[in-house]
Amino acid sequence: MMKEFDPTKVVDQFSNMLKTYNMPGVDMESIVTSQKKNLEALTSANRVVIEGIQSVAKRQAEILQETMNEATKALDTLTKASSPQDIAAQQADLAKNAFERALGNMRELADMVTKANQQAADTINSRISATLGEIKELAVKAKQS
Numbered sequence: 001m002m003k004e005f006d007p008t009k010v011v012d013q014f015s016n017m018l019k020t021y022n023m024p025g026v027d028m029e030s031i032v033t034s035q036k037k038n039l040e041a042l043t044s045a046n047r048v049v050i051e052g053i054q055s056v057a058k059r060q061a062e063i064l065q066e067t068m069n070e071a072t073k074a075l076d077t078l079t080k081a082s083s084p085q086d087i088a089a090q091q092a093d094l095a096k097n098a099f100e101r102a103l104g105n106m107r108e109l110a111d112m113v114t115k116a117n118q119q120a121a122d123t124i125n126s127r128i129s130a131t132l133g134e135i136k137e138l139a140v141k142a143k144q145s
Contacts, residue, residue: 066101
């Protein structure tokens with residue numbers, strides 16, 4: 001869906017619509033430029049989020065593969081145990097190790113999601129700040145006219 005979205009087309013449509021209105025003292029070109037930058041920032045933020053989702057999905061698949069490999073090794077180890085006490089001890093070690101890996105994996109995935117969200121939020125926040133500056137400049141120009 002994002003591949004089909006072209007912010008330039010949206011800005012062009014917006015620009016053409018604004019050209020039909022004649023508002024004295026309003027710099028339509030600045031408004032169009034600002035809106036184009038807003039759409040570019042949104043597109044960039046969306047791209048970061050999508051890339052983050054793809055990274056998380058890829059890592060989840062890797063974790064699944066690692067888990068399956070570990071389960072195979074664990075089963076092999078348990079079948080070679082010599083006594084019920086050895087089996088119990090090995091099961092306890094396997095459970096502890098699996099739990100610690102699971103916690104580490106959860107932290108890693110949470111960090112990946114947090115990083116992507118922060119990058120997207122930073123992009124949007126930066127653009128909001130710039131837009132407020134642009135609005136102020138337009139207001140000063142309109143007042144001087």
